[in-house]
Amino acid sequence: MRLGTVIGRITLTIKEPVYTGGRLLIVQPFSREQFAGAPAVPLAKGSSLVVYDELGAGDGCIVGFTEGAEATQPFAGPAPVDAYVACIVNQINYEPPRHT
């Protein structure tokens, strides 16, 4: 699971039936600096991804998302989903050792 910031949302009219009930968010994965409290930059180095969300995360929320095969586990059958919001994060306690 990785952390990311919700930066947008995607609306689909015609879609796979498995997508019904959730929504698709655009999520920018956290850099190490952001774990330490740095604000999200408008244009990050890494690419953003589309994440399926059933919890109702809004713009600017920090979410934990899983990728790969585990992202499809919550669905009843095979689903074309690459990333899935597993939790909406309230608080991050990040304290890396100072000497490194």
Next chain:
Amino acid sequence: MLLARIDGTIVATACHPSMAGHRNVICQPLDAQGREEGTPVLAVDPLGAGLHQRVILSTDGSATRELVGDPKTPLRNLIIGIVDN
């Protein structure tokens, strides 16, 4: 399996039902020399590892599904050992 260091924890109220009651920690992957490698990831910690302790991180989803007892859990990363030496 990866060598990693515990760099913190997260608190999440709204989460997949299978995550309730499980501790989630921020793990910084380390290379063979103990240097930081890549961005931190989150993992389920059934062992109660302390801050800055080195741990072994498994990325096997089936082991995690067995641990949380829910075949539908989206969780994958799991701490399977605390490194002494």
